[in-house]
Amino acid sequence: MNLIIRIAEREDMKSVLLLINELAEFERETDVVNLTYDDLIRDGFSDPPLFVCFVAVLNNQIVGMSLSYSRYSTWKGKTMHLEDLIVTEKERGTGIGNALFSNFIKYSHSKGVKRIEWAVLNWNINAIKFYESKGAVVYDDWHIAQMNETAIKNFISNK
């Protein structure tokens, strides 16, 4: 298998956006991806960039990606967050996800962070088992709270 994991370049963002849309469908969500190709170029290649993206290239085709950025823990200091790890459906189960995950951990370790973190859907048992097999702990006592654009605007206009 001729697989290369490398840092993404501007011209890879079209393939990256296709993978993002594919994952949204897998997560049973549609019409949620507002992000455009131009957004990815602007945000991923600014100074400083808002994220770091790696792509998995199999026989010259992009078949997977990881997208991450740093966060901050008031207990541990600088941490890394894995926002997405995506392998296109027909290439799953071939070790590409493993290679992308391993690359992400090594990259984070090279940045000296003391914690790596990400979110996983509670019904995605395969993913949870995969992560636990890698030494991750999956916590079910934390909930994620979000305000979307409408909620933010409502809050502001009610003040």
Next chain:
Amino acid sequence: MNLIIRIAEREDMKSVLLLINELAEFERETDVVNLTYDDLIRDGFSDPPLFVCFVAVLNNQIVGMSLSYSRYSTWKGKTMHLEDLIVTEKERGTGIGNALFSNFIKYSHSKGVKRIEWAVLNWNINAIKFYESKGAVVYDDWHIAQMNETAIKNFISNK
């Protein structure tokens, strides 16, 4: 009540660290705060800073703080994450948390983000009710996965 919410300065970090330790106790965790005063100075006042901190000052005393940073959603683009919102125990219930939260939302709105996000412990019913009253949605179908320093090192050395 002579309450001022303002952006934190270097010399506020001692009070901020005291608040961080107070929250760790409230969350039933001890010996988890590895962060030092020097870490907070280095990370919060670097270029770019790793977080933005606001303090609540009541009669010239720091009684609360919010600490946040930007994240990135592959659906929405740049988002804001509220890592901590802390009010010292004896000043709770007096509107200071509300003022810090409101300040954080306005700050995030000024940055043009389309989503604001944070984590809440599932047994912290008062916090969940407070957030929902502000228009937030609390999701229970996402779990948080983490690898700590030991898990990262084990992973690296097994490769």
